[in-house]
Amino acid sequence: NSEFPRVVEEVASFVGHVVTTAGWIHRVRELGGLTFIVLRDGTGLLQIVHAPADGPIPALQPEMAVKVTGRVVDEPRAPGGIELRGAIFTVLGRPDGLLSLSLGAPALEAGLDSRLTHAALALRHPAAQHVFRVQARLAEAFRQGLSREHFIEVHTPKIIGTASESGANVFHLPYFGRSAYLAQSPQFYKQMMVGVFGRVFEVGPVFRAEPHDTGRHLSQYTSLDAEMGFIDGPEDVMAVLTRVMGAMLEAAQEAAGQESPLATMPGTIPVVHFEEALALLSDALGEDLTAEPDLAPAHERWLGEWARSQYGSDFLFVVGYPMAKRPFYTMPDLQRPGFSRSFDLLFRGQEIVTGGQRLHRFQDYEKAMMQRGLSMTGLEGYLSAFQYGMPPHGGFAIGLERLTAKLLGLANIREATLFPRDTKRLEP
Numbered sequence: 001n002s003e004f005p006r007v008v009e010e011v012a013s014f015v016g017h018v019v020t021t022a023g024w025i026h027r028v029r030e031l032g033g034l035t036f037i038v039l040r041d042g043t044g045l046l047q048i049v050h051a052p053a054d055g056p057i058p059a060l061q062p063e064m065a066v067k068v069t070g071r072v073v074d075e076p077r078a079p080g081g082i083e084l085r086g087a088i089f090t091v092l093g094r095p096d097g098l099l100s101l102s103l104g105a106p107a108l109e110a111g112l113d114s115r116l117t118h119a120a121l122a123l124r125h126p127a128a129q130h131v132f133r134v135q136a137r138l139a140e141a142f143r144q145g146l147s148r149e150h151f152i153e154v155h156t157p158k159i160i161g162t163a164s165e166s167g168a169n170v171f172h173l174p175y176f177g178r179s180a181y182l183a184q185s186p187q188f189y190k191q192m193m194v195g196v197f198g199r200v201f202e203v204g205p206v207f208r209a210e211p212h213d214t215g216r217h218l219s220q221y222t223s224l225d226a227e228m229g230f231i232d233g234p235e236d237v238m239a240v241l242t243r244v245m246g247a248m249l250e251a252a253q254e255a256a257g258q259e260s261p262l263a264t265m266p267g268t269i270p271v272v273h274f275e276e277a278l279a280l281l282s283d284a285l286g287e288d289l290t291a292e293p294d295l296a297p298a299h300e301r302w303l304g305e306w307a308r309s310q311y312g313s314d315f316l317f318v319v320g321y322p323m324a325k326r327p328f329y330t331m332p333d334l335q336r337p338g339f340s341r342s343f344d345l346l347f348r349g350q351e352i353v354t355g356g357q358r359l360h361r362f363q364d365y366e367k368a369m370m371q372r373g374l375s376m377t378g379l380e381g382y383l384s385a386f387q388y389g390m391p392p393h394g395g396f397a398i399g400l401e402r403l404t405a406k407l408l409g410l411a412n413i414r415e416a417t418l419f420p421r422d423t424k425r426l427e428p
């Protein structure tokens with residue numbers, strides 16, 4: 001049979017027919033004279049029952065790649081309600097020796113480190129696949145949601161001449177006799193593209209030379225960026241973010257199945273100003289935090305609990321972060337000196353999004369950079385965008401792996417990353 005195999009998920013729509021499918025042997029067990037084989041591919045699991053009367057089958061062992069042809073029958077006790085009978089197997093690839101991990105159990109019995117080292121095998125486990133299937137839907141819904149709102153997808157350089165966020169956590173690389181950096185964000189380019197398209201988004205890798213070894217930092221992660229022009233204030237950006245995040249959660253829920261509720265999006269996300277957040281924290285923790293320039297992870301966690309008890313919300317916007325802790329492109333809040341028109345979105349007590357309104361007048365950039373002692377050299381191309389009539393604009397960036405981990409309750413961001421890069425890992 002030379003038919004090109006169907007994926008496992010498609011098989012269920014062929015009850016009564018003979019089909020060819022393919023995948024990996026997930027489990028094999030003998031029961032009452034029958035052989036029960038579970039086949040796995042990127043779309044799901046399929047039970048195959050082999051009876052002695054079906055003729056001989058090759059010796060099957062876990063993780064063999066096989067092609068199989070058989071009749072699809074209804075079987076309520078099997079995963080997906082169907083099974084394959086009278087199957088003929090062709091072995092296409094076999095494991096060389098002992099597997100370093102066993103994938104047949106409902107959960108992988110291996111520590112994170114071992115799973116990451118043996119990623120090519122460990123990621124085959126249905127529970128691991130599940131994480132990345134949900135993640136794929138999050139990114140897809142981000143793209144669809146923003147496309148619906150007339151944002152254009154752009155692709156901007158990841159090798160750049162000047163650090164885009166702060167100089168501190170940037171990777172340097174030699175570049176034809178010059179020095180270049182790996183992009184910490186598409187910040188400059190997405191702003192420049194607002195001057196062209198008005199509304200843009202990008203899904204791409206960004207690089208941070210993060211020296212800390214935490215469960216929420218990677219040296220490379222996927223940034224879901226958006227930027228839009230002609231806004232009245234950061235509220236317009238927050239409204240777009242709220243809508244697209246709602247669509248992303250719906251898509252993730254679909255992928256996860258309705259029986260395991262992930263998170264619900266409140267109609268409106270509660271908002272607290274940074275200054276009020278510090279006042280609340282000072283009260284609650286009994287120490288004076290009112291002069292803090294930023295929120296520590298423990299403070300974010302406390303605010304997450306507070307949003308849950310006060311508003312029944314997993315989400316909380318913290319707005320108005322101090323200018324001192326925001327990059328030079330941030331728009332100050334003239335109503336509240338020292339504070340900015342920027343925000344973070346916390347989800348279950350952790351920052352998953354940063355955004356805000358940006359400066360849009362060239363003179364304001366000159367002034368901001370001078371005040372911060374920053375050189376305009378190397379940024380001429382970016383800054384020129386503000387000399388041709390740039391509208392008030394703003395945007396945000398969602399950390400895809402952080403969101404995935406928080407949504408699925410994974411303790412470490414590395415579990416939401418196929419091949420994490422951190423201070424120690426460069427392989428696989």
Ligand code: AMO
Pocket residue numbers: 165184185187208210216217218219220221223351352353354355356395396397398399400401402
């Ligand atoms: P920021 O630097 O806050 O903002 O990053 C935005 C979001 O990216 C995620 N994130 C990370 N995820 C994994 N590992 C890391 N090391 C890491 N660092 C950040 C977080 C964070 O909220 N240009 C601005 C965005 C903007 O204003 O549009 C920026 O990059 O989820």
